[in-house]
Amino acid sequence: MGHMGHGAPQGPQRLPGIANVIAIGSGKGGVGKTTTSVNLAIALAKLGYRVGLVDADIYGPNVPIMLGTQRQPNVVGENRIEPIQAHGVKFISIGLISPGDKPMVMRGPMLHQIIRQFLQQVEWGELDYLVVDLPPGTGDVVISLVQTVPLTGAVVVSTGSSVALQDARKALEMFHQVNVEVLGMVENMSQMRMPDGTMLDVFGAGGTEQTARQFGLPFLGSVDLDPEIRSSGDRGLPVALGGETSERAKGFYEIARNVISRAAEVSAKSDDVLEIT
Numbered sequence: 001m002g003h004m005g006h007g008a009p010q011g012p013q014r015l016p017g018i019a020n021v022i023a024i025g026s027g028k029g030g031v032g033k034t035t036t037s038v039n040l041a042i043a044l045a046k047l048g049y050r051v052g053l054v055d056a057d058i059y060g061p062n063v064p065i066m067l068g069t070q071r072q073p074n075v076v077g078e079n080r081i082e083p084i085q086a087h088g089v090k091f092i093s094i095g096l097i098s099p100g101d102k103p104m105v106m107r108g109p110m111l112h113q114i115i116r117q118f119l120q121q122v123e124w125g126e127l128d129y130l131v132v133d134l135p136p137g138t139g140d141v142v143i144s145l146v147q148t149v150p151l152t153g154a155v156v157v158s159t160g161s162s163v164a165l166q167d168a169r170k171a172l173e174m175f176h177q178v179n180v181e182v183l184g185m186v187e188n189m190s191q192m193r194m195p196d197g198t199m200l201d202v203f204g205a206g207g208t209e210q211t212a213r214q215f216g217l218p219f220l221g222s223v224d225l226d227p228e229i230r231s232s233g234d235r236g237l238p239v240a241l242g243g244e245t246s247e248r249a250k251g252f253y254e255i256a257r258n259v260i261s262r263a264a265e266v267s268a269k270s271d272d273v274l275e276i277t
C-alpha cells in the first residue's frame with residue numbers, strides 16, 4: 001500500500017483476519033483486570049473461538065506469569081513476530097521481550113511504537129477475538145490503541161468499592177471521549193465464599209452493577225473473590241481452564257458469553273453504518 005497517500009496521516013486500520021478487538025480496562029489498578037483478561041481469553045478459546053491476547057500493560061506485564069510461559073517469541077520473515085501459544089491462546093507481552101525486574105522507562109512515542117508492533121507486526125493469523133489487557137488508569141496506551149486499530153468495544157472491570165468505582169467512571173468517560181463503545185462492566189472480587197458456606201461481602205458486592213445501570217450499560221457478570229483464582233493465576237493455570245462447568249470458573253464463562261453477544265451486537269451496528277455511507 002506504499003503507493004497510496006504518501007505521508008498522509010493514517011487513521012486506524014482494520015487488522016486483516018481479526019474479527020473483534022476488545023480492550024479490557026479498569027481505571028484503578030489491582031482490581032483484577034489482567035486476571036479477567038486472561039480468564040476471558042481462555043474461556044473464549046475453550047468455547048471454540050480463535051483468540052489472541054495483547055498484554056498492553058507495558059509497565060506491569062503480568063500476562064506471561066498468568067499464562068505460565070516466559071518463552072521469547074521468534075522473529076520470522078521481514079520483522080514479523082510469532083505470538084506465543086499458551087492454553088489455546090496466542091499472546092504477546094513486553095514481559096517476553098524485556099523480562100526481569102527492571103522497571104520499564106519509556107517515552108510516549110516508544111510506547112506508541114510498541115502498541116503498534118503488537119497489533120500490526122505480530123503474526124496473529126485469523127482470530128475471532130483479540131483481547132487487549134490495558135494498563136490501569138486513563139491515557140496514552142488507549143490513545144495509541146484507538147489510533148492504530150478500530151476497536152469493537154471495551155470492558156471495564158471494577159470491584160464494588162466506591163474508590164474503585166470512582167476510577168471506573170473515569171475509564172468509562174475516557175472510552176467515551178475516544179469513541180470506543182463500552183460493551184459493559186464486570187465486577188471482580190465480588191463476594192467470598194467462607195469455609196462454612198456463607199458469603200462474605202468484601203468490597204461492596206453489587207456496586208458495579210448499580211454503576212452500570214446508572215450509565216445505561218450492560219452488566220456482564222461478576223467473579224468471586226477466591227484464593228484459588230489468585231493462586232492458579234500465579235501458577236500459570238488460570239481457573240478458566242477448568243471449563244464452563246467448573247464452579248470456580250463459571251463467572252468468567254458468563255462474562256465470555258455476554259462479551260460474545262455484545263460484540264456481535266456492536267459489530268452489526270457498525271456494519272449498518274458502513275452500508276449507509
Ligand SMILES: Nc1ncnc2c1ncn2[C@@H]1O[C@H](COP(=O)(O)OP(=O)(O)OP(=O)(O)O)[C@@H](O)[C@H]1O
Nearest residue numbers: 029030031032033034035189224225226229230233
Ligand atoms: N477474583 C479474584 N479472587 C482472588 N484474587 C484475585 C481475583 N482477581 C484478581 N486477584 C488477584 O489480585 C491481584 C491483582 O490482580 P490483577 O493483576 O489481575 O489486577 P490488575 O487490575 O490487572 O492490576 P494492575 O493492572 O494494576 O497490574 C493478583 O494477585 C490476582 O491474582
